[in-house]
Amino acid sequence: MKKDNFDEAIDEMGDAFVSPNTDTPMRKDAFDISDQEKIESIQKDVKSILETLGLDLTDDSLKGTPKRVAKMFVNEIFGGLHPEGKPKASTFQNKYKYGEMLVEKNITLYSTCEHHLLPIVGKAHVGYISNGTVVGLSKMNRIVDYYAKRPQVQERLTMQIVKELQEVLGTEDVACVIDAKHLCVNSRGIRDIESSTVTSEYGGRFKDPEARRDFLDYINLETEF
Numbered sequence: 001m002k003k004d005n006f007d008e009a010i011d012e013m014g015d016a017f018v019s020p021n022t023d024t025p026m027r028k029d030a031f032d033i034s035d036q037e038k039i040e041s042i043q044k045d046v047k048s049i050l051e052t053l054g055l056d057l058t059d060d061s062l063k064g065t066p067k068r069v070a071k072m073f074v075n076e077i078f079g080g081l082h083p084e085g086k087p088k089a090s091t092f093q094n095k096y097k098y099g100e101m102l103v104e105k106n107i108t109l110y111s112t113c114e115h116h117l118l119p120i121v122g123k124a125h126v127g128y129i130s131n132g133t134v135v136g137l138s139k140m141n142r143i144v145d146y147y148a149k150r151p152q153v154q155e156r157l158t159m160q161i162v163k164e165l166q167e168v169l170g171t172e173d174v175a176c177v178i179d180a181k182h183l184c185v186n187s188r189g190i191r192d193i194e195s196s197t198v199t200s201e202y203g204g205r206f207k208d209p210e211a212r213r214d215f216l217d218y219i220n221l222e223t224e225f
């Protein structure tokens with residue numbers, strides 16, 4: 001590649017080149033219509049898909065499906081596309097001066113693969129080291145759940161969770177590991193039921209190999225209750 005072209009390419013990449021863009025790609029007019037209008041429009045689209053497949057939508061069992069799917073998309077499995085749904089993460093002062101890492105592990109994760117619209121099911125493990133602020137434990141589960149409720153690739157989901165917690169906590173020292181099964185790999189295509197996908201994102205002090213090891217040791221603790 002000639003130098004001019006390379007420089008032009010870097011210019012076009014802009015900030016994305018130095019700082020990976022973790023935003024879910026959204027249309028600019030994404031929120032110009034209401035959720036109710038989205039449900040009505042998706043309902044028609046799902047009806048059309050099922051009819052194209054040859055199904056008789058006057059059948060008792062099928063007639064409610066288009067509306068059911070539309071409501072599920074907008075209110076449930078893709079509900080995390082709406083900025084207003086972002087959980088309010090209550091933070092507190094770290095008055096007790098707890099200085100070690102805190103790990104919220106085995107957070108159940110249900111998401112949807114954006115390539116096939118099939119489920120992703122797994123566990124997320126999140127850790128942080130406080131620099132003066134602490135966050136309510138359940139808010140970590142809620143942040144995972146919010147970003148999971150989008151069409152996703154696992155890499156982006158992992159990074160979005162870390163970025164959100166870094167903003168909430170005002171520290172770079174946040175880490176996330178996700179281990180999840182993609183039904184598009186397990187149940188169709190290659191149909192490998194055994195494989196799962198592990199992704200990680202380490203910010204700040206978690207880039208240090210010792211902190212990373214501690215974090216992974218915490219995740220691997222066999223906790224019995």
Ligand SMILES: Nc1nc2c(ncn2[C@@H]2O[C@H](COP(=O)(O)OP(=O)(O)OP(=O)(O)O)[C@@H](O)[C@H]2O)c(=O)[nH]1
Pocket residue numbers: 113114115152153154155182184185188189190
């Ligand atoms: N990197 C990444 N890939 C994913 C994720 N979820 C699904 N995929 C992959 O996205 C790819 C899409 O590839 P395509 O070749 O366009 O789709 P396909 O023909 O259905 O591919 P097969 O699944 O191999 O049958 C597949 O390899 C999926 O396994 C994810 O979270 N991250």
Ligand SMILES: [Zn+2]
Pocket residue numbers: 113114115116117118182184185
């Ligand atoms: Zn997929």
